[in-house]
Amino acid sequence: xxxxxxxxxxxxxxxxxxxxxxxxxxxxxxxxxxxxxxxxxxxxxxxxxxxxxxxxxxxxxxxxxxxxxxxxxxxxxxxxxxxxxxxxxxxxxxxxxxxxxxxxxxxxxxxxxxxxxxxxxxxxxxxxxxxxxxxxxxxxxxxxxxxxxxxxxxxxxxxxxxxxxxxxxxxxxxxxxxxxxxxxxxxxxxxxxxxxxxxxxxxxxxxxxxxxxxxxxxxxxxxxxxxxxxxxxxxxxxxxxxxxxxxxxxxxxxx
Ligand SMILES: NC(=O)C1=CN([C@@H]2O[C@H](COP(=O)(O)OP(=O)(O)OC[C@H]3O[C@@H](n4cnc5c(N)ncnc54)[C@H](O)[C@@H]3O)[C@@H](O)[C@H]2O)C=CC1
Ligand SMILES: O=C1O[C@H](COP(=O)(O)O)[C@@H](O)[C@H](O)[C@H]1O
Numbered sequence: 001x002x003x004x005x006x007x008x009x010x011x012x013x014x015x016x017x018x019x020x021x022x023x024x025x026x027x028x029x030x031x032x033x034x035x036x037x038x039x040x041x042x043x044x045x046x047x048x049x050x051x052x053x054x055x056x057x058x059x060x061x062x063x064x065x066x067x068x069x070x071x072x073x074x075x076x077x078x079x080x081x082x083x084x085x086x087x088x089x090x091x092x093x094x095x096x097x098x099x100x101x102x103x104x105x106x107x108x109x110x111x112x113x114x115x116x117x118x119x120x121x122x123x124x125x126x127x128x129x130x131x132x133x134x135x136x137x138x139x140x141x142x143x144x145x146x147x148x149x150x151x152x153x154x155x156x157x158x159x160x161x162x163x164x165x166x167x168x169x170x171x172x173x174x175x176x177x178x179x180x181x182x183x184x185x186x187x188x189x190x191x192x193x194x195x196x197x198x199x200x201x202x203x204x205x206x207x208x209x210x211x212x213x214x215x216x217x218x219x220x221x222x223x224x225x226x227x228x229x230x231x232x233x234x235x236x237x238x239x240x241x242x243x244x245x246x247x248x249x250x251x252x253x254x255x
């Protein structure tokens with residue numbers, strides 16, 4: 001991707017992981033919700049994704065959008081996900097299509113499919129369980145936040161079919177820095193390390209696809225999300241595995 005890349009939610013956790021790994025790799029245009037504490041090294045804007053005029057400005061001349069901005073709380077109330085996640089994504093898609101943006105990468109979530117776990121937990125969190133979701137299944141959100149992520153994926157389906165924009169929905173697992181979640185089997189099964197997060201998003205900017213739903217987790221021994229689609233379509237080559245950690249300590253380097 002030679003053209004500038006718009007990164008919304010740049011000041012958040014996922015945005016930090018992407019910029020840590022890829023700051024020098026792309027010509028970034030960053031969207032912050034409020035004025036960042038330190039001056040970013042890249043071009044930036046401040047405002048809300050529901051602001052259509054600002055999103056038109058944000059999308060002008062960009063080749064790709066990585067859309068992270070939104071309310072990330074699994075227990076977020078309906079009013080918040082409706083405005084920040086659903087309406088914000090729709091406003092940004094409109095601006096991207098109008099500006100002729102080539103591809104749109106959407107931060108979806110494990111919570112879009114949370115209810116597949118209901119009758120299978122805790123077994124599916126364990127390494128010897130071979131149940132896998134692969135992205136072809138229908139959404140089964142476990143909360144309104146998950147509903148908003150399923151809605152974002154469906155908006156992408158519409159804008160792809162209607163306008164031809166390339167869309168990659170990444171159902172992100174649980175991003176934590178340095179080590180997987182401690183004493184949390186679900187989190188270890190869906191851990192996404194910072195470097196795998198950055199690499200995966202680089203692949204979403206480089207690979208050839210039309211409309212995709214992939215899972216964004218590291219290559220954990222415990223897993224119930226398949227990463228085969230991300231490997232095959234995007235060329236994702238994760239480096240980390242939550243099984244290599246004992247609590248906060250890396251005790252092996254299996255991958
Ligand atoms: N951190 C994780 O493990 C996961 C994150 N995700 C998704 O990834 C995205 C980023 O998540 P995090 O970085 O963890 O959250 P975060 O809260 O650290 O970052 C989100 C950023 O978006 C901004 N934002 C929120 N509403 C906005 C609006 N209306 N307009 C402009 N900016 C707005 C916030 O100010 C914040 O800087 C979210 O869409 C979240 O749902 C999905 C699955 C897992
Ligand atoms: O989508 C998200 O998922 C992760 C993992 O969910 P959790 O319920 O196991 O914590 C969550 O940490 C993150 O905040 C959220 O945006």
